[in-house]
Amino acid sequence: EDQVTQSPEALRLQEGESSSLNCSYTVSGLRGLFWYRQDPGKGPEFLFTLYSAGEEKEKERLKATLTKKESFLHITAPKPEDSATYLCAAAQGGSEKLVFGKGTKLTVNP
Amino acid sequence: ETGVTQSPTHLIKTRGQQVTLRCSSQSGHNTVSWYQQALGQGPQFIFQYYREEENGRGNFPPRFSGLQFPNYSSELNVNALELDDSALYLCASSAAQGTETQYFGPGTRLLVL
Numbered sequence: 001e002d003q004v005t006q007s008p009e010a011l012r013l014q015e016g017e018s019s020s021l022n023c024s025y026t027v028s029g030l031r032g033l034f035w036y037r038q039d040p041g042k043g044p045e046f047l048f049t050l051y052s053a054g055e056e057k058e059k060e061r062l063k064a065t066l067t068k069k070e071s072f073l074h075i076t077a078p079k080p081e082d083s084a085t086y087l088c089a090a091a092q093g094g095s096e097k098l099v100f101g102k103g104t105k106l107t108v109n110p
Numbered sequence: 111e112t113g114v115t116q117s118p119t120h121l122i123k124t125r126g127q128q129v130t131l132r133c134s135s136q137s138g139h140n141t142v143s144w145y146q147q148a149l150g151q152g153p154q155f156i157f158q159y160y161r162e163e164e165n166g167r168g169n170f171p172p173r174f175s176g177l178q179f180p181n182y183s184s185e186l187n188v189n190a191l192e193l194d195d196s197a198l199y200l201c202a203s204s205a206a207q208g209t210e211t212q213y214f215g216p217g218t219r220l221l222v223l
Contacts, residue, residue, distance in 0.1 A: 032211075089153075096158040097158065098155065100152030100153050102150070102151055102152045
């Protein structure tokens with residue numbers, strides 16, 4: 001069964017303290033790995049799509065990477081406004097659905 | 111470019127009632143997917159519609175049903191509401207079925223009492 005596991009469940013950082021979030025997936029024939037940001041009570045906001053192992057994408061203080069079994073979301077010098085839940089989702093080739101992890105709740109203290 | 115919109119934003123129903131949630135897809139998108147997100151969990155796939163036809167379904171009972179209209183907007187209907195149906199219902203649209211990035215709306219918060 002397709003599965004996505006995110007760790008840690010929660011992460012507290014000081015402003016400027018860089019770290020990484022992990023997303024492990026077991027999906028046969030991965031066609032895409034997606035990262036979203038979700039603020040409380042809101043819908044997920046799209047961040048990145050990664051398609052193949054070795055691919056990297058960056059946006060401001062965020063960088064997403066992909067291997068054959070994992071994806072990482074690296075946060076460099078975070079600010080309090082980066083506080084949110086970060087969701088990872090995998091899509092299997094030929095499938096219409098996204099399989100989501102439970103998310104990592106990130107809190108950045110000033 | 112208009113993003114995905116959903117209505118209503120909040121809804122309170124009692125057990126056994128029926129509810130209809132609505133979604134307008136992003137301009138240029140012809141595929142709509144619906145997800146249920148319980149508190150503290152990731153979104154769970156309910157079903158997807160492409161060109162007015164159901165194009166895949168998750169592990170949800172038949173009392174969850176949907177429609178897609180010619181303008182690609184969509185409805186999610188839930189009959190015989192149960193307490194466990196309380197959740198954030200998310201609609202996502204994409205430019206094509208199967209491979210494209212899905213863009214989410216703000217969600218409808220449903221509370222079943």
